[in-house]
Amino acid sequence: MTDFYFNHDPANLPDYSEDCHPVQLFHTHLHDPNRHSLASKQLLQTVRGLGINIDEKAIDLITIATAVTAADTFEQRERAENAWARQMHLHVPVTEESMWSSVEPELSSLLNFLTGDQWKFTFKKTTMPMPQPKSSVQAKAKAKSLIGLNSVCLFSGGLDSAVGAVDILNGKSRLKPLLVSHAYRGDGAKQEKIKSLLSPPFGELSYSISPHIVKNLEGKTDISMRGRSFNFLAMAVLGVTALRNANCDDSIDTIIVPENGYISVNPPLTRRRIGSHSTRTTHPHFLSRLESLLKDTGFHVRFVNPYQFKTKGEMLAECVDQAAIKKAVPLSVSCSHWHREHKQCGHCVPCLIRRASVHRAGFSIDAPYKTRRLDALVKEKEARDDLQAVQTAIIRLKQTGNYRSWLRKSGPIPQDPAIREELVSTIKRGLAEVETFLNARKRP
Secondary structure (H helix, E strand, O other), X not given: OEEEEEEOOHHHOOOOEOOEEEEEEOOOOOOOOOOOEEEOOOHHHHHHOOOOOOOHHHHHHHHHHHHHHHHHHHOOHHHOOOOOOOEEEEEEEEOOHHXXXXXXXXXXXXXXXXXXXXXXXXXXXXXXXXXXXXXOHHHHHHHHHOOOOOEEEEOOOOHHHHHHHHHHHOOOOOOOEEEEEEOOOOHHHHHHHHHOOOOOOOEEEEEOOOOEOOHHHOOOOOOOOOOHHHHHHHHHHHHHHHHHHHHOOOOOOEEEOOOOHHHHHOOOOOHHHOHXXXXXXXXXXXXXXXXXXXXXXXXXXXXXXXXXOOOHHHHHHOOOOHHHHHHHHHHOOOOOOHHHHOOEOOOOXXXXXXXXXXXXXXXXXXXXXXXXXXXHHOOOOOOOHHHHHHHHHHHHHHHHOOHHHHHHOOOOOOOOHHHHHHHHHHHHHHHHHHXXXXXXXXXX
């Protein structure tokens, strides 16, 4: 087990060792990259730039989320006994250590489900002063821009989030959202281009945890990032807090999570992908449990996925502004390998689903892909793995027709029979979209 120690003040951190990883949170003190890792360097300044007082509990939540994302990044899965499930003990400073300690078992269990690891938390009283809103002209303008907004919408720069934003802002929705974005290197420019297609009013909150590992370990980070959605959702909760304070309205509680129903459930394509080997970032079970945990800690929010029973292709075909979404398609990113070369690979599962959705919607323009011709993957063992897994799942499910059993392998599903049937239908249609696309690629 690796012990991760977090603190805003590096003087309160131990030195790095094989089983002890110190991480400086935020940039309130000078950072020494030879002694400690660093996470969320600019995050407090971003929060202060909102020009609004933010509740201490919301700062606690993003502190915990930063710690989770940092540990998820810095602890390589290959170090685990089975090369996957890591054991991590996080020592996190918060303002209400007794409250967070009371929900520690559920928080750990929730993250275990999300990432496939074993998490443990020890909370202690923080000594960090809470961030105060800036009084600059820019901060005052930012605070003013939050007035009238009544919801938060996750905006990643992916195709699903583009559809979600277009449907809300270019349609006739009563929602006026704050778009919350997490920008990795190269993401920000794409997100801004998609935002140019949206009809105001909407607010913007963009941030980056930007974890930097201690200098002697440079390059030794994990890229699976199964816990990334916890971080994203925590910032969305902070966004709700900002809107409530800006509008003096405690009834604001809606967080839109735009994700197609197939990838939300993400049933494992093969036996070796069962469990967290298939991502669970927006799985209904995860969102439901997180909503409940947040309620227990005083956050009253609702996670709403309007596309839980839609395939990605249906989302595109039914988007309220077809002109806008057609322009957004080549600007958006869906690839799980995007951050390696800043070009979508074209053959990972998210790329295959994306390409199938564009085909389903009848759009002629898509983003450029590293692999356009899937038949070129025959001699590339690693690159063809996802394609073969999809093809295997299509054949197996055609033979067995056992979609309900397949659905359950991704995790617990709602007890309501009607909802279960809707989910089964959605994953069945989602896989059929991919099959139709692959068959079309075979035609001369």
